[in-house]
Amino acid sequence: MDPERVNSRVWTVRRRSRAGAVAGLVVRRVVLAVPVLLLVSLAVFLLAAASPFDPIHQYYGVRIFDASAADVASVREQLDLDRPVLARFWDWLSGILSGDLGMSRSMRAPVADVLARRLPWTLLLACCGLALAVVFSLVIGTVAAWRQGGWTDRLITAVGHALEGIPPFVVALLAIALFSLGLGWLPVAGLTDAGSSLGPAQVIEHLVLPAAVLGISQSPWLVLHVRQSLLTAFTEDHVTGARARGVRERVVVARHALPTALLPFVTLIGARIPELVTGAVLVEEVFSWPGVASAVVTAARAADYPLLAILTLLATAAVLLGSLLADVAAVLLDPRVSADG
Amino acid sequence: MLNRRTLISSSLAAFAVAGTACAAPERSGGDPRTMLLADGYEPSSLNPLLGYARAGAAKFYDGLLAFDGNGRLHPALAAEQPTPTDGARTWTVRLRRDVRFHDGGSFGARDVVATYRAAVDPAYAATISSGLSMLADVEAVDEHTVRFRLNIPYAAWPARMVMGILPESALAEAVPQGESPINTQPVGTGPYRLAEWRRGERMVWRAHENYWGGTPRISEITVVFATDDNTRAQRVQAGEFDGTVLPPLLAERVGNGSYRTVHHDTADYRAITLPADQPVTGDPAVRMALNLAANRSEMVDSLLGGHGEPAYTPIPESMGRFHEPEAKLEFDQRRARRILDEAGWRPGSDGIRTKDGTRASFTVMYFADDTLRKKFAQAFASDAGKVGVRVELAGVDRSEAAERIGTDAIVLGGGSPLDPDLQMYSGLHSSMIGTGTYRNPAKYRNERVDSALDAGRSTVEPAERARHYKAAQRAYVADPGLVYLAFIQHSYVVRTGVWEGYEPVVEPHTHGTTWGPWWNVEKWTPKE
Numbered sequence: 069m070d071p072e073r074v075n076s077r078v079w080t081v082r083r084r085s086r087a088g089a090v091a092g093l094v095v096r097r098v099v100l101a102v103p104v105l106l107l108v109s110l111a112v113f114l115l116a117a118a119s120p121f122d123p124i125h126q127y128y129g130v131r132i133f134d135a136s137a138a139d140v141a142s143v144r145e146q147l148d149l150d151r152p153v154l155a156r157f158w159d160w161l162s163g164i165l166s167g168d169l170g171m172s173r174s175m176r177a178p179v180a181d182v183l184a185r186r187l188p189w190t191l192l193l194a195c196c197g198l199a200l201a202v203v204f205s206l207v208i209g210t211v212a213a214w215r216q217g218g219w220t221d222r223l224i225t226a227v228g229h230a231l232e233g234i235p236p237f238v239v240a241l242l243a244i245a246l247f248s249l250g251l252g253w254l255p256v257a258g259l260t261d262a263g264s265s266l267g268p269a270q271v272i273e274h275l276v277l278p279a280a281v282l283g284i285s286q287s288p289w290l291v292l293h294v295r296q297s298l299l300t301a302f303t304e305d306h307v308t309g310a311r312a313r314g315v316r317e318r319v320v321v322a323r324h325a326l327p328t329a330l331l332p333f334v335t336l337i338g339a340r341i342p343e344l345v346t347g348a349v350l351v352e353e354v355f356s357w358p359g360v361a362s363a364v365v366t367a368a369r370a371a372d373y374p375l376l377a378i379l380t381l382l383a384t385a386a387v388l389l390g391s392l393l394a395d396v397a398a399v400l401l402d403p404r405v406s407a408d409g
Numbered sequence: 410m411l412n413r414r415t416l417i418s419s420s421l422a423a424f425a426v427a428g429t430a431c432a433a434p435e436r437s438g439g440d441p442r443t444m445l446l447a448d449g450y451e452p453s454s455l456n457p458l459l460g461y462a463r464a465g466a467a468k469f470y471d472g473l474l475a476f477d478g479n480g481r482l483h484p485a486l487a488a489e490q491p492t493p494t495d496g497a498r499t500w501t502v503r504l505r506r507d508v509r510f511h512d513g514g515s516f517g518a519r520d521v522v523a524t525y526r527a528a529v530d531p532a533y534a535a536t537i538s539s540g541l542s543m544l545a546d547v548e549a550v551d552e553h554t555v556r557f558r559l560n561i562p563y564a565a566w567p568a569r570m571v572m573g574i575l576p577e578s579a580l581a582e583a584v585p586q587g588e589s590p591i592n593t594q595p596v597g598t599g600p601y602r603l604a605e606w607r608r609g610e611r612m613v614w615r616a617h618e619n620y621w622g623g624t625p626r627i628s629e630i631t632v633v634f635a636t637d638d639n640t641r642a643q644r645v646q647a648g649e650f651d652g653t654v655l656p657p658l659l660a661e662r663v664g665n666g667s668y669r670t671v672h673h674d675t676a677d678y679r680a681i682t683l684p685a686d687q688p689v690t691g692d693p694a695v696r697m698a699l700n701l702a703a704n705r706s707e708m709v710d711s712l713l714g715g716h717g718e719p720a721y722t723p724i725p726e727s728m729g730r731f732h733e734p735e736a737k738l739e740f741d742q743r744r745a746r747r748i749l750d751e752a753g754w755r756p757g758s759d760g761i762r763t764k765d766g767t768r769a770s771f772t773v774m775y776f777a778d779d780t781l782r783k784k785f786a787q788a789f790a791s792d793a794g795k796v797g798v799r800v801e802l803a804g805v806d807r808s809e810a811a812e813r814i815g816t817d818a819i820v821l822g823g824g825s826p827l828d829p830d831l832q833m834y835s836g837l838h839s840s841m842i843g844t845g846t847y848r849n850p851a852k853y854r855n856e857r858v859d860s861a862l863d864a865g866r867s868t869v870e871p872a873e874r875a876r877h878y879k880a881a882q883r884a885y886v887a888d889p890g891l892v893y894l895a896f897i898q899h900s901y902v903v904r905t906g907v908w909e910g911y912e913p914v915v916e917p918h919t920h921g922t923t924w925g926p927w928w929n930v931e932k933w934t935p936k937e
Contacts, residue, residue, distance in 0.1 A: 125807040127587060129453065130918070131460040131536040132807070133823055134835055136845040139539045146534040146585045175608065176454045176592040185608070356635070358609045
């Protein structure tokens with residue numbers, strides 16, 4: 069038999085079995101996600117019920133100051149605020165299963181509307197931030213590793229370690245001080261200038277700063293990680309071999325070292341999703357970005373169960389999805405990795 | 410979360426100072442038929458049944474009556490002043506016939522009936538129902554006349570008629586109003602329609618072409634929400650807005666060049682409650698001494714930059730004929746000490762007085778998110794200390810305040826200039842004790858005050874009515890149960906030279922862009 073053909077058949081078989089393993093991985097994770105999501109949402113309900121915030125104050129607002137106790141009690145009854153938390157959870161769950169996300173009391177609008185209006189902005193911000201973080205850290209991390217020990221490397225490492233300890237909202241405030249108030253290049257906050265209508269140019273102008281802040285505040289770990297794994301890769305046999313063969317340094321880094329270094333990087337991105345979610349909350353608050361993350365605060369203070377639960381579920385789902393995608397990517401990219409099971 | 414907020418805003422304040430140097434305010438929009446305002450507060454609902462613009466100036470809505478800016482109510486959706494009969498138990502109101510809702514529907518008695526019935530029907534869970542507790546029934550006499558029947562004689566009823574009227578169709582279903590589409594898509598008869606509302610960001614009002622008072626000349630008003638005072642001030646300085654609401658000192662600082670600062674008198678008081686059934690705060694000598702010890706003019710100067718008035722009773726001078734100028738508690742700490750000495754409160758070694766083993770010490774709560782109330786509490790504590798009464802301070806949230814309000818003192822704030830009954834009755838009448846968390850929370854009880862307030866409720870004739878409220882104020886200052894500290898002015902910056910039509914107004918507690926200089930913006934015209 070033609071050796072070429074044998075080879076290709078073996079390869080196909082192996083690919084098919086890997087695809088099967090990935091499918092198995094996805095199915096297992098999805099099945100596992102169901103109880104996780106259930107438990108998380110139950111925990112949200114229990115925590116909200118235990119919190120000191122009384123939703124009646126939120127419903128009344130300043131009107132509470134001249135409300136009579138009898139009227140407050142009757143409204144409480146109408147709104148069913150004294151319903152036990154487990155019954156509430158059950159109502160909410162059965163609503164979700166039938167496609168009804170419920171009413172958000174703090175936003176005074178259906179939860180589905182709130183999500184439809186706010187989620188796209190959060191996704192836009194988070195995706196841009198993440199993309200920026202990935203590109204930025206790949207470039208900077210590679211430069212640092214390449215020039216290991218040089219002043220660029222030392223500078224990058226020092227700044228990276230320093231940034232690791234700075235919370236995103238401080239980065240955000242510094243960025244506003246510098247680029248908006250100091251230099252006047254970019255708008256301070258919001259989605260558009262006051263008075264302007266919603267258009268791509270306006271949104272992009274307002275997106276630059278928050279996305280950059282989110283990206284930068286996420287990148288120190290990634291930069292340091294890329295640098296470290298590249299340094300490890302440089303010492304591996306195939307890189308040494310390539311260098312010995314006289315392959316040009318740029319090719320060695322880009323073609324030989326980087327691919328090996330990238331594998332753990334992909335997993336790391338998946339693991340960074342929780343940080344990205346928290347970062348988004350803080351960045352949205354500072355920049356008055358009208359996304360879902362800033363609604364979390366409002367919902368929590370009002371003990372607004374339906375909105376709070378759905379937002380927490382979304383965050384949990386994002387984390388689970390992030391780690392799943394990272395694992396799938398690792399399985400597909402590296403034949404040595406076995407799908408868990 | 411609060412701490413982070415505070416940190417953010419104080420840091421922004423620091424940056425704001427840096428940015429205020431370069432300012433050449435030019436109006437960016439250009440077209441004087443549009444206006445761009447900034448507000449520090451975004452309403453959570455635009456439904457009058459949930460308290461939106463309850464004191465009038467509702468923009469999207471009209472009441473049967475409207476405030477004239479200076480203590481009187483004039484007909485709005487009513488065709489003429491309502492006529493009370495049966496000793497102010499029955500009020501008959503003839504309605505205008507030329508009124509249309511934003512959706513084109515015509516306005517009539519059915520809408521008024523539906524709105525008021527929904528306001529008091531528990532099924533609608535309206536948050537304003539308590540203010541209408543005297544309403545027994547409302548009926549349509551004919552298509553353009555309604556009749557309110559009250560279960561008590563109530564001369565202050567016109568002040569309840571500024572509430573915005575909703576179309577009957579919006580109230581067809583008896584559900585808690587938290588779920589009503591009106592919260593976000595208001596339909597009223599008012600001078601402006603809601604054109605767009607991007608939550609957390611801005612709201613656009615567009616002139617209602619069929620407005621019965623004539624189409625407003627300023628055809629589009631955009632209100633941008635920016636919670637941080639310093640950010641707003643800075644954006645005004647950059648020429649971005651045509652006006653905004655600001656704390657007095659900040660307003661003074663940016664209100665120059667093409668802007669000017671206006672300060673409006675209000676009925677918005679700040680007061681310290683003194684729970685009547687507690688050993689220290691319930692002692693009449695302590696109550697009087699604290700009232701004399703509080704240096705109100707100093708508080709107005711230092712906390713409000715002079716933009717306020719000392720308060721002794723809930724009725725401010727700006728309420729004109731209802732104000733009793735003699736009802737005063739002049740600052741006199743020496744007299745305060747003497748009163749305490751005579752009552753047997755002897756100074757101890759630490760300067761704090763005691764009587765029969767009880768230390769003259771109590772706690773004043775304030776809402777932790779309200780800086781101004783905190784400052785008033787601190788100033789009060791310092792003055793009380795000077796006469797030997799120790800005041801501890803506690804920053805609390807709404808739930809904690811509600812739990813402790815029966816035993817601890819609290820800084821209260823509020824007020825409406827529409828009628829003295831609104832200012833005094835629920836705060837001071839003994840029948841209000843125990844009927845609601847913030848109704849007479851200090852359990853104040855004084856027969857002379859009670860009977861004067863009751864007489865004020867049942868007297869329609871204006872001069873005689875005013876006499877009752879003046880008597881109530883005199884009776885109160887002879888036996889004070891709270892320490893009213895000040896009426897705060899509300900301050901705004903407005904762009905000059907583009908429009909005319911500004912008229913000063915005496916404001917309720919509510920302020921922002923619906924009140925302020927823009928309370929009558931529908932009557933403003935571009936300057937030629």
